[in-house]
Amino acid sequence: MRPARLLAPLFVLALCSACQQAREPGAVMLITIDTTRADHLSGYGYELPTSPVLDGIARRGVRFENAYCTMPTTDPSHVSMLTGLYPRTHGVRMNGWKMHDDQVDTLAAWFSRRGYDTAAVTARAHLSPDDLGLKGFDFSDVPGPPKYERVFGDVLAPVGRWLEKRAGRRWFMWVHLWEPHAPYRPAPLYRKRFAQKFIESNKPRAQRRYSEPPTYVRKRLIPDDIVRASVGLYDGDIATADSALARLVGLARLHAPDGSEPMFIIASDHGESLAERQAEKGIGFGHGALLYDEVVKVPWVVTWEGEIGPAVISTPVSLLDMPGTITGFLDGGRPLLGQGRSLAAALSSGEEPVSEPVIIERRVYKKPPLRSLRQGQLAIVDHPWKLIRTARFHGPELYNLVDDPEERSNLVEERADVLGRLDAALDSWVEGHPVYEPGFSEPAELEKKLEDLRSLGYVD
């Protein structure tokens, strides 16, 4: 695989004319909507109107049509979005792990150095910047005991309180919404609109089956009527989060300094299995275990009216590129943050980036409920091809995403040439990206790692 650093000089040349003219936004809001698979958003082609607010925002900015998370697990994916590092590099490869390092740069720290007030308000306790080891946040508000998660209304309140105190100051804020993560419990309006016709029983036990369908089904497959109701509730939950988006955008605009237009960065940390592969893989609903597109393809939208887009970018990209793209766009080609690349030219001119392979990792399972999860799994997307490779229990899977977007026809035998090429690319990537475990716990090791990254131009 071609290292991203080889492309850097070309990119700097391509960006300079556009980026030198970019101003700095007075307000930047990063909104992550948990568990939102791209293909269930109306703006991404879904047949139901689940995301009118996001679609409207996207039309005024840049929408990445084929964006992938780095790992379909909440903490690792968010740490990648904020550091630009792969999970195996930042060390958070499952929920609850911490990056034991205060030297790894973050998007928040980058804005802080430029004089922005910085804050994180999240809907889950384990997404506390302190607990993840993410530096650069002046303020954070996460749910605490006795409840460790909260609905969007309880997220909006501290967002509003912090913004009210900014009084003309520039700010960067990360807001995390838990909906549509299971249990699927949409607001009544959206439950009625998307799920009611599939709900056959209002008994509490049935309600639980609809809103908390199992992840590991083994041979007890989830019946079709339950699947339909659960998918309806999931869609309703997406619409619920979408309605919260409207209120967040309103708050951001209200409190942007001098009435300036805020920059919005909106993405999800991973998608969701909706029982498509329960018979073949033993996985019903949920995420983390599989690397098919429904679990790893996510929305990613960046807007800043008058400065960005409008454009739709179809080249496959990774959320790893988020910090490099934002810093690259605002900083005219100075060293980028993290291991990802800058897609600044896409923001400034709508230019399609050079197609580069996208790598997706799978989380660590300490005590896997399924045998197939004992081994590591990796995927590489090299348009139009995608290879999913598991260490031992399953053979490789090769798909052509254009001809077969649902990833059903494994072409390993028919296209041995492509398999060989992508296999070698993954080998090369693995060799260049050693696993850093357990987090950055040893200062000496950390320094060595950072030195390596610096020598590659990945760290300032």
Ligand SMILES: [Zn+2]
């Ligand atoms: Zn998540």
